[in-house]
Amino acid sequence: MTNPPVAASTDDSEKLSLSTKLAYGAGDAGSGITVTILTFSLMVFFTNVAGLDPRTAGNILAIGKVWDAINDPIVGVMSDRTQSRWGRRRPWMIFGAIPFGLFFFLQWLVPQFTSDPAANKVWLFWYYVLVSILFNTAFTAVNLPYTALTPELTKDYNERTSLNSFRFAFSIGGSILSLLLGLVIFNIVTDPIQEYVVLGAVCAILSVFPIYWCVWGTRERYTVDAEPSLPILEQIKIVLSNRPFLYVIGIYLCSWLAFQLTATILPYFVVNRMEMGSYFPIALAVQGVAIVMLFVWSAVSKRQGKRTVYFLGMSLWIIAQGGLFFLQPGQTLLLYVLAAMAGVGVATAYLVPWSMLPDVIELDELRTGQRREGIFYAFLVFLQKISLFLALFIVGQALGQAGFVEATPGQSPPPQPESAIEAIRWMIGPIPTVVLILGLVLAYFYPITREVHAEILLKLRQRREAQTPSEG
Missing domain, CATH: 1.20.1250.20 (MFS general substrate transporter like domains)
Known part of the structure; x- marks a missing residue:
């Protein structure tokens, strides 16, 4: 027994x-x-x-x-x-x-x-x-x-x-x-x-x-010794040798770069392009729907798999993101609809890459016999910060090149030239859309399917059982 x-x-x-x-x-x-x-x-x-x-x-x-x-x-x-x-x-x-x-x-x-x-x-x-x-x-x-x-x-x-x-x-x-x-x-x-x-x-x-x-x-009840830190070149070698993790990196970077680009440019789009007084209702629509859909996608993922969830969510997000480019001032209802659709997709950016990561770690354990969560999680967190850095840099440079007119402190924002409005439209529409499509392509080639993952878990379980002394 x-x-x-x-x-x-x-x-x-x-x-x-x-x-x-x-x-x-x-x-x-x-x-x-x-x-x-x-x-x-x-x-x-x-x-x-x-x-x-x-x-x-x-x-x-x-x-x-x-x-x-x-x-x-x-x-x-x-x-x-x-x-x-x-x-x-x-x-x-x-x-x-x-x-x-x-x-x-x-x-x-x-x-x-x-x-x-x-x-x-x-x-x-x-x-x-x-x-x-x-x-x-x-x-x-x-x-x-x-x-x-x-x-x-x-x-x-x-x-x-x-x-x-x-x-x-x-x-x-x-x-x-x-x-x-x-x-x-x-x-x-x-x-x-x-x-x-x-x-x-x-x-x-x-x-x-x-x-x-x-x-x-709260009270700390245990002391958990930190794992010895590997040299940075050794960590990079471990990461680059895991091909599925490279796909996860690409999927995650594309998803979060698109999200950060959209979140950064959204206030400019709502105020300067759509001529609305506040961007908070639109941001709330995106985040609110995303949070609800996290639970929906989590349930669907258990039945259909992570790649299917990612394709469904990204498809809606891509349609919404591309649709924003064509919106005209006054089309407020349609803006809310597209924001809600984007929120459905944003939920997959939160859920899918992080849920793929344990699969990658288990594959690494099967190949090497070691559990190295820290290295893989650290790289994904670092990439999240890199995506934010890139989004902020891209938006700042693009608006500057397009002749965006900054406000005088304490005064209402001035009208923007047509070149700045066009830059805002491109940064909320076509550019994130292209990035999301690239992430979709990477997800298509992601090699750990439900069947492959089940096989990995089976082999790990067999190895552990073989290493555990049987009881009389």
Whole structure:
């Protein structure tokens, strides 16, 4: 008689209370709030409120993303080595939460350093670069140790899955809440600068408190030794030798580059092309539908497979993305329809590449006999930041080349020349569409089908059974 799998049941000593799970999940609410607002709003804030040239604005955001990629491994190593009466992870959250909220808020101020407009723009550039670096450092100091808490709260497979479900719920809730707040605040406050100051302040406060809820509502029960870090060239060799992972990289990069391009240019498209007062309702339509469809696609994936889900979702997204190019001012209802269709596809960008990753890791285990999740996950997270960097750089450079007219601080955005409007249309329509089609082609050739994956799991199970001594 064999023992049941570890994942089949949960020992009573491993079960976590509802209060612990709620506290843990709350730790990601701040990330959901801040990342959503920054993704949709910071670029347009720089050009339409702070009065920066779009190329300058894009460079500020790109510098922040480059630093974000650099500080991740630094904080990760320091977090692993931390020793305190609060454990290894929670001290970072305790001392990082306030700077996290403060530097998020400071990004939405437009300080006046000098009366000379040209000189003031130079000062503003360095101010926002500094604040961006400090915010990304504080974000990593809070979020990376938070994500590392899961294995230190429980060793049980089911309980870890449950913890991440709570985390997912709070992150989604924070994302929706931030867009609703933007919609409400922008309807109440009329001053262009004060709109973002109020939104930044409210979101900063709402982002900090859940972090302390997580800190005081959880207790680290285990110490998980970090795996020895391989040299970077060895990591690259491992990644490049796994052909299915290269497809996952391409699919993920195409999906997220298209999403980040759309999210960055969407405010300009809604305000300058469609002549609507606020872009928050459209952003809410995209994200709201995407979140609902995550659960729908997850269920479909179990029956039809990941590639089928990706093809269905991407097809709708491609139609919607291409359709945006042809929209005329006043076609508001059609804009909402296309936004909802895009949201159906965006859900697959969240779901499919991440769900493909465990398949790739299991194939690597079958070939090498080792589990190396850290290397593969690290590369995918790095690619997410690269896609954001590329999107911000492309949008900033394209708007600048097209003659986009930045606003004077404190005044309403000026009318844009036809060349800038055309650039906006191309960046929300044909360019993301081409990128999505490329991702679709890569998904077609992705080699791990449902049948191949079942065979991988069977071989792994047979190997483990052969390595496990039989019981009398």
